[in-house]
Amino acid sequence: MPEDSRSAWDFGAELRALDAAQLRRTRRVVEAYDGARLRIDGRDMLAFCGNDYLGLAQHPALVQAAREAAGRWGVGATASPLVCGHSRAHEELERELAAFVGLPRALYFYAGFPANAGLVPALAGRGDAVFSDALNHACLIDGARLSRAEVQVYAHRDVEDLARRLQACTARRRLITTDAVFSMDGSVAPLRELLELAERFDALLLVDDAHGFGVLGPGGAGSAAACGLRSPRLLYMATLGKAAGVAGAFVAGSDEAVEFLMQRTRSYIFATAAPAMIAETLRASLRVIADESWRRERLRELVGMVRGHAHWPASWRLGDSGTPVQPLILGSNQAALEAMRELWDQGLWVPAIRPPTVPEGSARLRLSLSAAHEPEDLRRLLRAVERIGG
Structure with a gap:
């Protein structure tokens, strides 16, 4: 290679560009977990950064279920679900998940x-054609790109914009995709109106309820159940590593739709199944979510404390959210990083969220509330925010 030429693979230059824009991410090595408290480098931190909304990740019933399941099933599924990776534990979990969210399969x-x-x-x-909310999660965005369908991005939660696009669309099939609770804003999609449009324009609606399952709806059954949605045009997806406290995800809908997805979804067909140990632990989680309603009541109390707080720094803006995701929008990357560091120095871990995760100019602190937090934990955080913003 000539001395004056540069390789296209200059990773160092790319990393320096990230540093200059204050966009490089770093990992913390967590040494121990205790509810909302984490130990990092020998230091105990009060964390407002995880998605363990119901505080189940260390629940004794889940830990015991995992121990017993490991003794019975071992720790690996050994193959894809369509070979020999689908155990009786997985079968029972799927049946119980469908019943939990009130859908056939x-x-x-x-x-x-x-x-x-x-x-x-x-x-x-x-x-x-795939119609994607402007603030959808990256997994829905990447899925749309992989589909090779025409992708139309409609304005965030804008039902009229979506209706206009559907009206003008001549595609063979139409798929509407949306987060139910948007992960960085905590805002909630207008699911009833979206399903009405799906039925009006012969479309399907795929809802990602990663941040609503276990938290919203009757008994924690999720955002679709909270809206009373039942339709063969609804496909309901949720993750199980957040409020459920374990790992994995599921999609629910009509029997034929789910059978079709089992036959056609490459990330299901060609991937090794999760261990049966995880499935059994999730079954225990569903029982706790149903039985321990005080956890959702605690979350509502904490959300109310944040929404009722009157002394935010003048240059900060609290996003409009009634969910455990509470965004404090500061604007610049530098301001968000500095606020995060000051809170960190006080033993409080609140992550700074920057582009491309959020739009340019909307860097923020993302307060993630959990039933593992005591009200005094949140008061401690609110006092600290007042000090650093003063």
Whole structure:
């Protein structure tokens, strides 16, 4: 290579560009978990950064279920679900998930991102159209790209914009995709109106309820159940590593739709199944979610404390959210990072969220509330925010 030429693979330059834009991410090595408290480098931190909304990740019933299941099933599924990876534990979990959300059938995936990244291409392809909310999660966005369908991005939660696009669309098939609770804003999609449009324009509606399952709806049955939605045009997807406290994801819908997805979703067909140990632990989680309603009541109390707080720094804006995701929008990457560091120095871990995860100019602190938080934990955080913003 000539001395004055540069390789296209200059990773160092790319990393320096990330540093200059204050966009490089770092990992923390967590040494121990205790509810909302984590130990990092020998230091105990009060964390507002995880998605363990119901505080189940260390629940004794789940831990015991995992121990017993490991003794029975071992720790690996050994193959894809369509070979020999689908155990009796998986079968029972799928039956219980479907009953929990009030839909005919469910299909369990080993993780949430590949679930959506595989579901969208299974449902849409060349000649079809995918309609994606502007703030959809990356897994839905990537799934739309992989589908090779025409992708139309409609304005966030804008039903009229979506209706105009559907009206003008001449594609063979139409698929509407949306988060139910948007992960960085905590805003909630207008699911009733979206389903009405799906029925009006011969479309399917795929809802990603990663941040609503276990938290919203009767008994924690999720956002679709909260809206009373039942339709053969509804496909309901949710992850199980957040409020459920374990791992994996599922999609639920009509029996024929779920059978079709099992036959066509590449991220299901060609991936090794999650261990049966995980499936048994999730079955225990569903029982706790149903039985321990005080956890959702605690979350509502904490959300109310944040919404009722009157002393935010003047240059900060609290996003409009009635969910455990509470965004404090500061604007610049530098301001968000500095606020995160100051809170970190006080033993509080609140992550700074920057582009491309959120739009340019909307860097923020993302407060993630959990039933594992005591009200005094949140008061401590609110006092600290007042100090650093003063």
